[in-house]
Amino acid sequence: MQSKDSIKKLRDIHLSPSFSLSYNEPLHIVKGQGQYLYDADGNQYLDAVNNIQHVGHCHPKIVEAAASQYQKLNTNTRYLDETIVNYAQALTQKLPDGLDVCFFTNSGSESNDLALRLARHFTSSKETIVLDGAYHGHLISLIEISPYKHNGPGGQGAPDYVHAVPMPDPFRGKYRGADAGSAYAQEVKNILDKIHNSGKQVSAFIAESIMGCGGQLIPPADFFSDAFQLVRDAGGLCIADEVQIGFGRMGDHYWGFETQDVTPDIVTLGKSMGNGHPLSAVVTTREIADRFNNGMEYFNSIGGNPVSCAVGQAVLTVIEEEKLQHNALEVGDTLKSLLTKLKQKYAIIGDVRGNGLFLGIELVKDRKTLEPAAAEADHIVNEMKEKWILLSTDGPDHNVIKVKPPMVFSRDNALSLVKSLDNILSFPGSDLE
């Protein structure tokens, strides 16, 4: 096996410097199983952050589905193929009535780009409303609509067709308290008025119902239902980016948008959909799909091939067979209540939030000023790694510790995560105490 140093050297020579490595001392992971990762020295790590390996690392049923379909056939969507259509049927059965038509792609970015195309085609407009702090992917079109990137290091700001609503953050955001939802929705109304007054028309409102890179943010009540209504009244489409939050992770609901009591016109999927295999999709209504069908073929060389669809079908099956949505609910609730107890013990924990197995721990230097504690969050994540637990940070100020493990995460895993965190926070002499 190659040494860490030699891998690092090759990486420095042959991989773009724009890639990043996790942790101050990077890990050399060689094996994965369930919710665990193993390094080259045989150490076991509890993976509390990889939401892509949704049903667990190297799940045998996913491996078997891919291998057996690979042995039979791998072509594309230009042939009649039962694996593809049966998967499309199974997937749309999990979505609300009306969201019946699939486009298959290879990444969340590709899905969001295609969703924008559908909306632009349907509305003959490009004006796009986004949430501040949002991330929707790495293509040019998506950097343009992702404040997380275009307002971050190296970014060049938003183009004039992109309009950002302040992050609907009830903890540290512009509006807090009982009326925050309608106050944020009013910001959407202001943007719509601005678009209208400039003689233009809105194309789409795209958002994650629970923001991931925004810091595992649960929006205030009624924000989404009011915003969707306003956008639709103005002739725009609503796109739900479910790339991080779908497939039962929310515990009480299968999809993130269901937690906000809204039904989008277009849903974009990715990440967990293929448990790490590059499978993603856009699902929309017959009307929107038909309008898009203007003579230009939608062809995707790899997207929706029979191997990918066999993998996707196996993911859906394992979620059901192993009752992973229920596990996300039970374990997620236990974890959230234990973390909330830690919040009572340590002032640095300003907020514990999230749904199911998609939780955020926001660290602040002071509970009154809510000044973000980013260096402390980074320190804790590195210390947790020393205790064999993998986490990461996010949010616009990088002060939110993200917990979004494979859905097989157990109650015992939750207990050991909280115990280790408690241990780090209470360490004598620690400035985190």
Ligand SMILES: Cc1ncc(COP(=O)(O)O)c(C=O)c1O
């Ligand atoms: C909410 C959201 N949308 C889209 C994407 C882009 O997905 P991909 O990296 O598969 O292109 C991501 C990736 O992190 C994401 O978090």
